[in-house]
Amino acid sequence: MRLFLQVARTCSFSETARVSNLSQPALSRTIKLLEEDLGVRLFDRNSRNVVPTDAGAALVPIVERLTADFDLAFRALDQTFSGERGRVVVGALPSVAAEFLPRAIARFLKNRSQVEVIIRENLNAGLLQSLQDRAIDISISTPPGGSAPICFEPMFKDDYVLVCRPDDLAAIPDPAPWSTFTDFPFIAMEPRSSVRMMTDSLFTAKGIxxxxxxxxAQLATVGALIGEGLGISLLPRSTLPLMAVGKQIAWRMTQGPVPSRTIGICTLEDRTLAPAAEAFRQLLLAMAMDAKF
Structure with missing residues (x-):
């Protein structure tokens, strides 16, 4: 098609062969094959002149559109292969989605503005199920349990802290002894949440x-209850921004080895990420490495 256009524009087989780095016999064979496929003669030629036939002249604008569409499609495809276009569906814990994830997306879209990023917030179990169902590309969550074929790449530690209202700080030593959780009413997350399972495990280990x-079910509700002086809680430090909605909250580190959870990237071991999703994964890891979250 491109060789046909070049001949039609230059009206010269020799010039087309020269700029296309072809021999004239090879070019002539190519045009002949095109004529045979179409069942029409495309050029009238003699020893001096090459002129498009009426069929050839009618074909020129059609081929121009076809080659333009072809170029446009492959430019878009090249952008997809390079990760400059496409879609990334990322799942995240609510605490991650409220603080770390928006910063990552903003940085990502500065250089990849044509990529569509979709956020799915859920608890850890729901995220891992969505990942296995291939409803999301990446999950930013805690390590998976069991034998599911999931690759986990740690990014950062998220310390658990005692959360209270500012007025309670005077009555709570710094760092806070574990007995504090028996001195105040305790406000917990729902039983199926990974945070609740962690706090229950910690209390069992401490004999509390x-x-x-x-x-x-919602961290904002926990924050509101704490703000009204109805109790204290033990929560990952990353959740604090989600609780300080309309109420002031404060926190203390706990005594002894500080408990923490690991936040990282979960992907399916047998799934190759699309280029855009892979680029986003690499950015997440780079941000964690630079500690700029």
């Missing part, structure tokens, strides 16, 4: 019985 006064 902290029966929840309230069990909440």
């Amino acid at each position: 019985h902290a029966s929840p006064r309230f069990e909440c």
Whole structure:
């Protein structure tokens, strides 16, 4: 098609062969094959002149559109292969989605503005199920349990802290002894959350019985209850921005080895990420390495 256009524009087989780095016999064979495929003669030629036939002249604008569409499609495809276009569906814990993830997306889209990024917030179990269902490309969550074929790449530690209202700080030593959780009413996350499973495990290990006064599905509710002086909680430090909605909250580190959870990237071991998703994964790891989250 391109050789046909070049001949039609230059009206010269020799000039087209020269700029295309072809021999004239090879060019002539190519045009002949095109004529045979179409069943028409495209050029009238003699020893001096090459002139498009009526069929050849009618074909020129069609081929121009075809080659332009072809070039446009492959430019778009090249951008997809390079990760400059495409779609990334990223799942994240609510605490990550509220603080770290927006910064990562903003940095990512500065250089890849044509990539569509979709966020799916969920608890850890829901994220891992969505990942296995291939409903999301990447999950930013805690390590998976069991034998699921999931690759986990750690990014950062998220320390657990005692969360209270500012007025309670005077009555809580710094760092706070674990007995503090028996001195105040305890506000817990709902039982199916990974945070709740972690706090229950910690209390068991410390020999503490902290029966929840309230069990909440939303961190904002936990923050509101704490702000009203209804109790304290033990939560990952990354959740603090989600609780300080309309209420003031404060926090203390706990005594002894500081408990923490590991936040990282989960991907399916048998799934090759699309270029845009892979570029986003690499950015997440780079941000964690630079500690700029």
